[in-house]
Amino acid sequence: MAQPKIPVNLIMSKLAEDAEKAGTRAQKATDVLLGELDTQISATPHEIVYQEDRIKLKYYRPPGRVRIKTPLLLVYALINRETMLDLQPARSVVQNFMNEGIDFYMIDWGYPTRKDKFLTIDDHVNGYMDNVIDFIRAKHNLEKINLMGICMGGTFSVIYSALHPEKVKNLVTTVTPTNFDTDQGLLHIWMKDLDVDRMIDAHGNMPGDLLNFGFLLLNPAQLMINKYVGFLENMDNHKFVENFIRMEKWIFDSPDVPGETFRQFTKDCYQKNLLIQSKLMVGGRRVELKKITMPLLNYYGKYDHLVPPEACELLTGKVGSKDTTDICLDTGHIGIYVSSKCQKEFAPKIARWLKERDGEMKKDKRKKPSSGKPAGAKTKTAAAKAKTKTTSVKKKP
Amino acid sequence: MNEQQTETIGPATLMSTWMKTATAFWEQTLRQWPGAPDMSGAWPSGTPSKKGATGRPQETLASALKTWQSLSELMSEPSMIESQVNGIGALPEIILKMVKSGAERYLHLQHEWVRRVGKIGERTKAYEFENLDQELFKAWSEIYDQEFRQLLNMPQLGLTRFYQERMNRATDEFSRFQTTMAEFMHVLFLPMDKSFNIIQEKLLQMAEEGTLPENPKDYYQMWIKILEGHYMTLFKSSEYIQVLQRTIDRHSDFLTAKQALMEDFCQMLPVPTHKEMDELYKELYHLKKKIKMLEKKMESVQNGKIP
Numbered sequence: 030m031a032q033p034k035i036p037v038n039l040i041m042s043k044l045a046e047d048a049e050k051a052g053t054r055a056q057k058a059t060d061v062l063l064g065e066l067d068t069q070i071s072a073t074p075h076e077i078v079y080q081e082d083r084i085k086l087k088y089y090r091p092p093g094r095v096r097i098k099t100p101l102l103l104v105y106a107l108i109n110r111e112t113m114l115d116l117q118p119a120r121s122v123v124q125n126f127m128n129e130g131i132d133f134y135m136i137d138w139g140y141p142t143r144k145d146k147f148l149t150i151d152d153h154v155n156g157y158m159d160n161v162i163d164f165i166r167a168k169h170n171l172e173k174i175n176l177m178g179i180c181m182g183g184t185f186s187v188i189y190s191a192l193h194p195e196k197v198k199n200l201v202t203t204v205t206p207t208n209f210d211t212d213q214g215l216l217h218i219w220m221k222d223l224d225v226d227r228m229i230d231a232h233g234n235m236p237g238d239l240l241n242f243g244f245l246l247l248n249p250a251q252l253m254i255n256k257y258v259g260f261l262e263n264m265d266n267h268k269f270v271e272n273f274i275r276m277e278k279w280i281f282d283s284p285d286v287p288g289e290t291f292r293q294f295t296k297d298c299y300q301k302n303l304l305i306q307s308k309l310m311v312g313g314r315r316v317e318l319k320k321i322t323m324p325l326l327n328y329y330g331k332y333d334h335l336v337p338p339e340a341c342e343l344l345t346g347k348v349g350s351k352d353t354t355d356i357c358l359d360t361g362h363i364g365i366y367v368s369s370k371c372q373k374e375f376a377p378k379i380a381r382w383l384k385e386r387d388g389e390m391k392k393d394k395r396k397k398p399s400s401g402k403p404a405g406a407k408t409k410t411a412a413a414k415a416k417t418k419t420t421s422v423k424k425k426p
Numbered sequence: 427m428n429e430q431q432t433e434t435i436g437p438a439t440l441m442s443t444w445m446k447t448a449t450a451f452w453e454q455t456l457r458q459w460p461g462a463p464d465m466s467g468a469w470p471s472g473t474p475s476k477k478g479a480t481g482r483p484q485e486t487l488a489s490a491l492k493t494w495q496s497l498s499e500l501m502s503e504p505s506m507i508e509s510q511v512n513g514i515g516a517l518p519e520i521i522l523k524m525v526k527s528g529a530e531r532y533l534h535l536q537h538e539w540v541r542r543v544g545k546i547g548e549r550t551k552a553y554e555f556e557n558l559d560q561e562l563f564k565a566w567s568e569i570y571d572q573e574f575r576q577l578l579n580m581p582q583l584g585l586t587r588f589y590q591e592r593m594n595r596a597t598d599e600f601s602r603f604q605t606t607m608a609e610f611m612h613v614l615f616l617p618m619d620k621s622f623n624i625i626q627e628k629l630l631q632m633a634e635e636g637t638l639p640e641n642p643k644d645y646y647q648m649w650i651k652i653l654e655g656h657y658m659t660l661f662k663s664s665e666y667i668q669v670l671q672r673t674i675d676r677h678s679d680f681l682t683a684k685q686a687l688m689e690d691f692c693q694m695l696p697v698p699t700h701k702e703m704d705e706l707y708k709e710l711y712h713l714k715k716k717i718k719m720l721e722k723k724m725e726s727v728q729n730g731k732i733p
Contacts, residue, residue, distance in 0.1 A: 040642065144710065147711040215661050218661075218662065223671065224674070228678050230682065249614075250657055254650065254653075
């Protein structure tokens with residue numbers, strides 16, 4: 030007897046099986062959802078050591094001895110919150126940095142209100158960031174500190190390093206857009222024609238919820254449907270639910286972006302692409318990338334749909350530094366910080382890179398970052414500076 | 427009641443009777459007021475000078491009554507009554523014309539709706555979003571712009587003209603935003619529509635080939651991948667970008683108009699308006715910036731960095 034073309038009986042029996050499983054799952058899920066859930070984010074103990082207006086400076090003291098002499102300041106974006114770096118105990122960039130013995134500071138930009146709508150990029154970079162860096166320099170009695178930026182915070186860090194190179198020892202940029210003239214990411218396409226004046230004049234500040242809605246629209250099938258189907262399939266799993274809620278808490282915790290900053294960022298960066306051309310003006314000064322002469326480590330994600338590789342990879346070729354490294358990971362915008370795969374190497378690699386450049390090794394003896402260098406890293410050291418094109422080896426997942 | 431009586435109780439008689447009754451009523455009422463003029467506007471003897479301050483209301487009243495009496499006499503003339511009756515008779519025709527005009531527009535909209543609603547999603551092929559069928563929204567926008575918007579944008583008169591204009595503008599911007607939002611939601615739903623069509627075709631093909639999956643989850647996975655692909659194609663299309671920009675712009679315009687209207691209401695309450703607060707915040711912002719700059723300069727001087 031020939032096989033039926035439509036295996037109705039098999040499909041039906043599988044459906045019945047699934048329905049039974051769903052029933053059991055729903056029963057268990059009730060216990061999970063109504064029971065105790067630990068969904069706290071940003072739980073790592075820290076001190077607030079500096080405060081100015083809405084800005085706070087968090088300080089994380091390493092549990093053991095400090096192994097990197099120069100403290101590291103992390104500057105997050107104005108979009109969403111820095112709590113992403115400390116979502117859950119086992120997946121915390123903050124804890125990984127602490128375990129590496131890094132004296133670690135992080136800016137909490139707070140929640141801008143209507144009174145902050147006049148704050149410009151200049152106020153953030155030459156105002157708040159500069160004051161915070163001066164505070165850390167004074168506290169540690171140092172001329173320079175290590176600076177790391179994430180996404181828009183990375184762009185701010187690049188601008189800061191170009192304007193105040195005398196205060197930055199090493200610069201780490203992660204998923205940092207610097208070249209905005211690309212059609213790779215939808216965000217770059219959509220922002221090109223945005224009437225930002227009309228928008229900011231109407232809203233005052235750029236509402237975080239509106240931004241979030243825009244981010245959801247980048248991939249509604251995954252972010253608005255499939256994600257929650259995944260939740261339904263795992264809602265009887267206590268740990269899964271806890272982590273899912275933590276992520277939800279972070280994603281939808283969206284402060285507004287100060288209006289004038291958003292206006293300038295959209296016009297000068299997304300629409301005119303001034304930064305990578307060293308034509309951007311901040312606080313009446315031109316941001317010349319050639320003035321970035323400190324070592325630069327540039328991380329980005331191959332599958333980043335918000336800040337695609339094309340938006341990140343030009344930076345190392347435009348700066349004046351003789352020591353630059355590009356690392357492209359096989360992950361997305363958030364995966365760099367939260368995926369368990371990247372967790373294992375992201376913070377340790379940065380710690381190694383900083384240790385190598387923390388003044389303990391002499392310049393001529395500096396090893397190429399081949400030791401522990403992940404595949405996929407493009408390195409331009411003093412020796413390799415002579416305009417040689419480094420080959421990019423794609424990193425394995 | 428005989429036929430003759432029926433004829434006399436027509437609209438003309440009613441009008442004339444009403445005018446006479448109204449005049450008599452006011453005459454009686456005025457007699458109760460000492461020193462008031464009679465219906466012809468004549469003053470009783472011993473009334474103080476009309477030029478005096480107390481005589482002004484009486485003077486106005488006398489003038490109004492005189493006008494009323496002249497008017498009522500004029501209106502009671504048979505030729506005028508006939509004209510009025512004709513006017514009343516023409517009223518249904520006028521109303522009919524007005525209704526007809528509105529109904530024609532409505533029917534036009536309905537016709538467009540019926541003609542196009544069945545075609546939604548048909549004009550573009552799978553994974554293609556050029557020439558999206560947005561005619562329905564265009565038709566509605568045209569009708570709105572031609573019929574309603576003009577009314578809202580009519581110049582306003584008098585003391586409250588600015589308030590009325592702001593009210594009209596908010597109403598107008600709200601309507602325009604709603605139309606664009608509906609269009610945006612329609613475009614956003616297109617990939618859903620298309621993905622359902624494709625999955626049906628795919629399943630039919632698989633059924634014919636005998637390769638249908640046994641696990642229902644596989645069907646979902648197939649659909650979600652198709653849906654994702656469609657969204658990615660849609661989001662890169664210039665048509666989508668135009669609709670998106672239009673929606674954002676209309677939203678901004680509506681917010682601005684709503685804000686202006688709210689400011690009017692806020693002014694009646696003991697609360698500061700956004701405009702007032704923004705002015706204050708701006709001053710505060712500049713002051714703080716100056717103070718911070720001076721602080722830094724002072725520190726530099728104290729540290730000997732600036733002589």
